[in-house]
Amino acid sequence: MIPVLIIPVLNRYDLLDQALSSINYPVQEILIINNGVEKYISKKENLNVRVLNLPSNLGVSASWNLGIKLYPHAPYWLFSSTDLTFGEDSLKKFNDFAGSKNHVKSNVSYSCFTVGEDIVRKIGLFDEYIYPAYFEDNDYDDRMVLAGMKEFMLSPGIHMEQLGGTPSQTIKSDAELMSANNKTFNLNERYYKHKKETGDYSVKGWDLNRRRENEWLR
Amino acid sequence: MDFPDYDCVILEPSSDENVSSIPVLIYPVLNRFDLLKKSLQSIDHPIDEILIINNSSDNDNTIGLQEEFSHLNIRVLDLPSNLGCSGSWNLGIKLYPHAPYWMFGSADTSANPGTFKEFAAQSGKDRAVFIEGVQFSLFSIGEDIVAKTGLFDEYIYPAYYEDEDYTERFYLDGFKIHLLSNASADTGGVSQTIKSNQSFQKINDSISHEANRDYFNNKKAIGDYTPKGWDLDRRRMNEWLK
Numbered sequence: 001m002i003p004v005l006i007i008p009v010l011n012r013y014d015l016l017d018q019a020l021s022s023i024n025y026p027v028q029e030i031l032i033i034n035n036g037v038e039k040y041i042s043k044k045e046n047l048n049v050r051v052l053n054l055p056s057n058l059g060v061s062a063s064w065n066l067g068i069k070l071y072p073h074a075p076y077w078l079f080s081s082t083d084l085t086f087g088e089d090s091l092k093k094f095n096d097f098a099g100s101k102n103h104v105k106s107n108v109s110y111s112c113f114t115v116g117e118d119i120v121r122k123i124g125l126f127d128e129y130i131y132p133a134y135f136e137d138n139d140y141d142d143r144m145v146l147a148g149m150k151e152f153m154l155s156p157g158i159h160m161e162q163l164g165g166t167p168s169q170t171i172k173s174d175a176e177l178m179s180a181n182n183k184t185f186n187l188n189e190r191y192y193k194h195k196k197e198t199g200d201y202s203v204k205g206w207d208l209n210r211r212r213e214n215e216w217l218r
Numbered sequence: 219m220d221f222p223d224y225d226c227v228i229l230e231p232s233s234d235e236n237v238s239s240i241p242v243l244i245y246p247v248l249n250r251f252d253l254l255k256k257s258l259q260s261i262d263h264p265i266d267e268i269l270i271i272n273n274s275s276d277n278d279n280t281i282g283l284q285e286e287f288s289h290l291n292i293r294v295l296d297l298p299s300n301l302g303c304s305g306s307w308n309l310g311i312k313l314y315p316h317a318p319y320w321m322f323g324s325a326d327t328s329a330n331p332g333t334f335k336e337f338a339a340q341s342g343k344d345r346a347v348f349i350e351g352v353q354f355s356l357f358s359i360g361e362d363i364v365a366k367t368g369l370f371d372e373y374i375y376p377a378y379y380e381d382e383d384y385t386e387r388f389y390l391d392g393f394k395i396h397l398l399s400n401a402s403a404d405t406g407g408v409s410q411t412i413k414s415n416q417s418f419q420k421i422n423d424s425i426s427h428e429a430n431r432d433y434f435n436n437k438k439a440i441g442d443y444t445p446k447g448w449d450l451d452r453r454r455m456n457e458w459l460k
Contacts, residue, residue, distance in 0.1 A: 029298065052295050055267065055313050062312060065448075069305060070298050072453045121450045205447065206308075208365045211315045 001026040002095050003074040006067030008033040009082045010057060010170050010177075013040055015163065016082040020044050025091035027078075031070065033063045037217065057217055059132035062206065065125040074117070075100045081111040083169035084162040093158045103144060106158040110137035111168075122147055129204035131214045133168075134185050135192040143201045180216040187214060220353070224385070224395050229347070231400035232339035239264035240338045241317040244310030246271045247325040248300060248418075248458075250410050251279045254325035258287050260403075263334035265321075268292045269310055273300040275459060300459050302376035305448065308369040311359075318343050319360040326410035327355040333401040340398060346388055347396045352403045354381040359388075367391045371445035375456045377409075378427050379434040387443045418458050426456040 005027045009016050016032070020042070023030075030049045034040045035057040042049040058066060068077055076098045080086075090106065097104045098114040106112045123143050130136040144153060163169050171177045195201050243265050247254050254270070261268075268290055272280050277296040284292045301309060311320050319341045333349070333356075341347050341358040348357045367388045374380040385395070412418050429452075437443050446452075 031298070050296070050298060052297075053293075054295075055269070055293055056315065058312060066309070068450075069301060069448060069453070072299065072450065072457075117450060125448060206312060206369060208311075208315065208361065211312070215315075 001028055002078055002091060002098075003028050003076065004067070004071045005030045005078045005080060006033065006064065006071075007031070007080050007082060008035060008058075008060060008063035008067075009040065010036045011038075012082055012169055012173050013038065015169060016040070017043070019080065019082055019085055020047060020049070022085035022087070023047060023091065024086060024088075025095065027091070029071070031067055033058065033066060035059075035063060057132055059128070059130075059211075060134075061126035061128045061130050061136040064136075065128065068115075068120060068125060076102070076114045076116040077120075078114045079110075079112070081108075081162075081168060081170075084108060084111055084160045087159060087161050090158050090160055093156065097154055097156045097158075102152050102154050103149075104154045104156065104158070106155075106160045108160045108162045111162055112158075112160050116152070119144065119149065119152065122149065124203060127203045128206040129210055130188050130191060131206075131211055132184065132216055133170075133181070133188075135188040139192055139195065139201065142196065146199075146201055177216055184214040184216070221348070221350070221385070221395050221397075224389055226395045226397050228397050228399050229336075229340045232336060234339050237263070237335055237339045239266050240321050240334065240341075241266050241319065242269060242310070242314045243267075243321045243323055244269045244271065244307065244314075245323045245325060246273055246301070246303060246306030246310075247279075248273045248411050249279075250325055250414050251283075253328075253406075253410055255283075255286070257323060257325055257328050258290065258292075260328040260330070261290060261334055262329075262331055263338055265334070266291065267314070269313065270294045271301065271306045271309060272296045273302075273306060275299055300376055302372070302374075302453075303378075304370035304372045304374050304380040307380075308372065311364060311369060317361065319345070319358050320364075321358040322354070322356070324355040324405070327352065327403050327405045329356060330402045330404070333398075333403055336398050336401040340396065344393065345396045346385075346393060347398060349401050349403055350397050352405055355405045356403050363388050363391070363393050367393070368445065372448040373433060373446035373452055374430045375448075375453055376426060376458050377411075377422070377430075379430040383434050383437065383443065383445075386438070390443065417460070421456075421458050421460075426458070429456055 100116040343360040344362040
């Protein structure tokens with residue numbers, strides 16, 4: 001059984017419903033971190049779904065981190081975006097390959113992945129200075145490689161069906177978000193590139209001014 | 219904790235009649251939801267939003283709360299585990315990033331009449347506002363402090379010494395403790411959260427209190443208050459809800 005599946009969502013609740021409907025493998029608890037303005041109520045009575053309807057957008061890093069913090073005893077955490085469906089045996093494969101040591105990605109990379117407890121223990125959490133989205137994943141990969149954990153980064157050919165490509169459906173579905181992302185993408189990229197150039201991957205973490213500067217939902 | 223080692227600014231009673239609302243009041247709660255209700259009943263000044271962070275891992279504890287207090291704008295987050303004190307306060311700050319200041323309450327603390335109005339009148343972006351003797355059971359922290367000092371240190375889990383640590387840090391950053399002279403609250407003396415649960419008391423006494431104290435004392439001894447932040451092993455070691 002998968003211990004926990006964490007899904008942050010900002011909009012397109014229709015896609016979230018589709019994603020949940022496609023779950024075909026036992027998951028102990030599903031955590032929906034609703035960062036959007038619309039209240040979400042799960043209709044999936046056959047699944048153990050917990051919804052946190054938040055008053056603002058925590059962003060990707062902080063949502064993933066919140067999921068880890070809220071299930072501190074899990075051997076690994078599975079994360080997913082809303083704009084994909086779990087095909088055939090994808091969840092079973094995740095459970096087979098995941099575990100405490102590994103970081104398992106599907107064909108859609110960080111749109112559906114696991115992180116094991118040994119990795120969180122050594123690498124720590126995602127960098128919340130990166131807000132609200134993009135480059136938190138590159139940063140985490142680099143930190144793993146730098147810590148000598150490359151051998152635990154697995155891509156065992158798990159196939160997920162995802163709608164469209166980059167940018168995500170979250171952004172594509174809202175012109176305002178698309179415009180806001182044009183700015184924040186560059187800021188996050190600059191921060192990430194600076195880390196890469198200097199080789200200093202210290203985690204700055206959540207910062208009030210950065211959070212305000214990169215606001216998407218005004 | 220007390221504030222004997224710090225220069226404090228005593229705030230004279232506000233004479234302002236047109237006091238604006240409090241932007242947000244954040245309540246982490248682990249048990250004693252009866253006391254939380256009593257605390258909510260003591261609110262006598264407009265608050266834009268009240269965030270209840272239910273750390274008890276039991277959703278039943280908050281059923282009916284919003285209906286019972288329909289005159290207040292309450293949002294409840296029923297969490298599957300205990301984020302702890304630092305983690306809950308930080309979550310509140312992160313979720314209301316545009317607030318000029320954040321006010322925090324405790325389930326076991328009820329304000330006396332006029333206290334919330336005083337907080338609303340005297341809180342501000344560069345102030346940490348407290349009531350003598352109540353301390354971190356009912357307080358506010360301004361945006362300038364969070365911008366400079368940062369968040370509470372989540373390495374400290376689940377409770378105790380996060381308050382002393384933060385006080386040291388914001389004081390070293392040049393911010394003052396502001397004490398309300400015209401406000402009071404009933405805290406019941408000791409934390410009812412622990413007093414009401416033998417298991418919490420036992421783990422706090424045998425593991426987490428000492429671990430947090432040692433961590434804080436070490437910071438103090440070396441004069442380096444850099445937050446270590448949330449840590450998986452530390453979180454697991456100091457678990458209260460086994």
